[in-house]
Amino acid sequence: MSTIGIVILIVVFVAVVGAVLYLGPGRGGGVGRGGLKRRFGPEYDRVVDRHGGDTKAAQQELGERVKRHGSLEPRPLPAEARERYMAHWAGLQEQFVDSPQKAVAEADRLLAALAHDRGFPDGAQFDEQADALSVHHARHVDGYRRVHRSVQEENGDTEELRESMVRARALFEALIEEGHQDRERRLPQGESKAEGKGGTR
Secondary structure: OOHHHHHHHHHHHHHHHHHHHHHOOOOOOOOOHHHHHHHHOHHHHHHHHHOOOOHHHHHHHHHHHHHHHOOOOOOOOOHHHHHHHHHHHHHHHHHHHHOHHHHHHHHHHHHHHHHHHOOOOOOOOHHHHHHHHHHHOOOOHHHHHHHHHHHHHOOOOHHHHHHHHHHHHHHHHHHHHOOHHHHHHHOOOOOOHHHHHHOOO
């Protein structure tokens, strides 16, 4: 092999190794400390706190979550189901004025059902579902945890319940909008949204 060929092979090898090191654990969505902290944000801090400040234990737990749920691909939500969920959530916001605790309890059930419809684990296993959601919606899952905790403890003043609903709405909107906007962009030019939902008439 010529000298030039050897040099090219060395350059390619170095580039590949560099890319692996850069994208591996500790970078981006990897499972190293830096990658986990960036990926999970406030959820990372919550888990560290739950482990009494033991970052190694927290990283191990979060790394296991990524292994279990990282490859999950959320299912698209049918247009009819999306509209039904949106109407239901709007009704809960109105119900909150007169019955905050009942509205929060219903929001807990609605989020569990919506997440399950999107392909996440069954809400009957809350911890498993919340863990899966944290891998894909780390910055919004706290609201779901809050409403669920309020239901389990059956307490909390109106302001605390309102804050839980506000935070939970962020996850609701993420689950509702994710995939929908991409679908809208993929509609052929000239095809209306109504046609995209119901097909040809």
